[in-house]
Amino acid sequence: xxxxxxxxxxxxxxxxxTAIAIAxxxxxxxxxxxxxxxxxxxxxxxxxxxxxxxxxxxxxxxxQIQNRPGVSDVMIEAHEDAAIWAxxxxxxxxxxxxxxxxxxxxxxxxxxxxxxxxxLSALTMMxxxxxxxxxxxxxxxxxxxxGEDVAAIEAALATNPPMITxxxxxxxxxxRTWLWPAFESLHFIAMCLIxxxxxxxxxxxxxxxxxxxxxxxxxxxxxxxLGFAINMITGMMFMTGSPGMYADNTSFLYKLGCLMIAxxxxxxxxxxxxxWWVGAGQDAPRRVKLVGAAAIASWLGVMYFGRxxxxxxxxx
Amino acid sequence: xxxxxxxxxVVLVTVVIVAAIGVAIDRHAD
Amino acid sequence: MEFAQTLQQTALAxxxxxxxxxxxxxxxLFLHTLGLATIAGLNAGIDLRILGMAPxxxxxxxxxxxxxxxxxxxxxxxxxxxxxxxxxxxxxxxPVFYVKLLLVFAAVITMQVMRRRVFDDPQLDDRPFxxxxxxxxxxxxxxxxxxxxxxRLIAYLY
Numbered sequence: 001x002x003x004x005x006x007x008x009x010x011x012x013x014x015x016x017x018t019a020i021a022i023a024x025x026x027x028x029x030x031x032x033x034x035x036x037x038x039x040x041x042x043x044x045x046x047x048x049x050x051x052x053x054x055x056x057x058x059x060x061x062x063x064q065i066q067n068r069p070g071v072s073d074v075m076i077e078a079h080e081d082a083a084i085w086a087x088x089x090x091x092x093x094x095x096x097x098x099x100x101x102x103x104x105x106x107x108x109x110x111x112x113x114x115x116x117x118x119x120l121s122a123l124t125m126m127x128x129x130x131x132x133x134x135x136x137x138x139x140x141x142x143x144x145x146x147g148e149d150v151a152a153i154e155a156a157l158a159t160n161p162p163m164i165t166x167x168x169x170x171x172x173x174x175x176r177t178w179l180w181p182a183f184e185s186l187h188f189i190a191m192c193l194i195x196x197x198x199x200x201x202x203x204x205x206x207x208x209x210x211x212x213x214x215x216x217x218x219x220x221x222x223x224x225x226l227g228f229a230i231n232m233i234t235g236m237m238f239m240t241g242s243p244g245m246y247a248d249n250t251s252f253l254y255k256l257g258c259l260m261i262a263x264x265x266x267x268x269x270x271x272x273x274x275x276w277w278v279g280a281g282q283d284a285p286r287r288v289k290l291v292g293a294a295a296i297a298s299w300l301g302v303m304y305f306g307r308x309x310x311x312x313x314x315x316x
Numbered sequence: 317x318x319x320x321x322x323x324x325x326v327v328l329v330t331v332v333i334v335a336a337i338g339v340a341i342d343r344h345a346d
Numbered sequence: 347m348e349f350a351q352t353l354q355q356t357a358l359a360x361x362x363x364x365x366x367x368x369x370x371x372x373x374x375l376f377l378h379t380l381g382l383a384t385i386a387g388l389n390a391g392i393d394l395r396i397l398g399m400a401p402x403x404x405x406x407x408x409x410x411x412x413x414x415x416x417x418x419x420x421x422x423x424x425x426x427x428x429x430x431x432x433x434x435x436x437x438x439x440x441p442v443f444y445v446k447l448l449l450v451f452a453a454v455i456t457m458q459v460m461r462r463r464v465f466d467d468p469q470l471d472d473r474p475f476x477x478x479x480x481x482x483x484x485x486x487x488x489x490x491x492x493x494x495x496x497x498r499l500i501a502y503l504y
Contacts, residue, residue, distance in 0.1 A: 188379075
């Protein structure tokens with residue numbers, strides 16, 4: 001199972017997954033089901049989370065199949081350029097979904113976020129579909145409609161280049177010597193913010209600081225989400241600027257794996273019943289403590305494999 | 317030296333902007 | 347610079363810097379990062395609360411972060427020493443390294459001053475936080491951010 005193979009599996013997530021999530025949301029509105037609405041938000045969040053490895057395995061796939069006969073390098077680039085937009089909108093959708101879940105857990109309605117999700121998810125769907133189509137044209141002759149050939153598409157792209165390309169972002173990062181250290185600094189600062197809040201929230205679940213109810217601690221979670229957002233953006237800049245360092249990097253794969261667990265544990269502590277009902281002075285049930293421990297462990301993993309990128313992996 | 321100054325400036329400006337966003341969200345959150 | 351060279355030539359320093367073992371330099375780098383994330387992260391939690399975020403969360407219980415923050419600080423110092431001796435000739439010649447040490451020192455002092463001036467008040471959560479508390483909180487944030495930037499710049503300015 002190569003990373004290209006994983007990419008072909010995961011790339012169904014942003015397309016099919018988003019469609020399913022939108023369908024669930026629509027059904028929840030028709031049926032006026034609060035529970036179903038919550039589920040659709042959770043699905044949006046998980047889809048956005050899984051889009052991270054979907055994107056990064058794409059970089060690995062690119063390195064693996066570019067320069068082969070029958071493969072269009074121009075289409076690969078067009079696909080990647082489209083993917084960046086789809087990715088950005090996907091993460092925005094996922095971010096609003098998280099915030100809506102957080103607010104609704106606390107008894108709010110999150111109307112603004114719900115509206116944003118309706119709009120953003122539609123845009124994400126369109127962009128994901130476009131990305132997927134371009135991806136197919138890299139090497140799926142049966143989907144080229146009406147006998148167009150790849151050369152014609154390539155010519156069209158040459159005369160009408162997209163607004164922002166992956167290459168441009170990459171050049172931005174490598175041309176300006178201050179950019180990488182600045183973004184790394186931001187990455188570390190946001191890491192401290194994430195870890196501080198994660199420690200506070202999950203140590204409470206594990207039994208420390210019992211004087212606080214979990215809902216009181218829950219109030220801090222958006223700061224962790226903010227840190228997460230900053231690190232996703234700075235992380236994307238690193239990946240786009242120097243894809244070779246990450247695409248095939250074992251340590252980066254482990255970091256992503258830990259990030260998936262970290263994201264899921266964040267969802268659990270944000271939206272699920274178990275943590276929410278841990279009151280002041282109360283001990284959390286065992287399965288809730290397990291998630292608390294897993295959350296801390298997964299973020300330790302993210303930090304460890306992040307730091308090990310040049311050592312276990314081939315970065316720098 | 318110049319690199320350090322630019323990096324510090326860029327990071328601090330970004331932190332201030334992000335912090336403002338964070339505070340706005342926090343105020344709005346209750 | 348002779349002192350730096352002597353340090354770097356010790357058996358310990360050579361093992362850390364040159365053995366290639368994941369338990370050497372890489373491990374100390376990780377522990378240093380973990381220590382930073384813990385002390386700065388928890389301190390930031392306190393600072394944000396003092397500055398008015400998450401109003402439902404009582405500040406007084408956060409005094410129990412201090413033992414964790416001190417343990418994290420010790421881990422950061424020990425790992426930092428290990429990293430230093432492995433590369434003493436470079437690091438001790440970098441101005442930004444001393445800037446970082448100064449900022450960390452100041453941040454930790456601020457943390458301790460906060461322990462006395464803010465957390466020693468038994469009625470801490472019964473009234474609005476004092477301007478002293480808020481000044482300390484803001485100072486703490488700025489110092490930790492500065493220390494983090496300086497720390498990152500060590501890898502780029504030599």
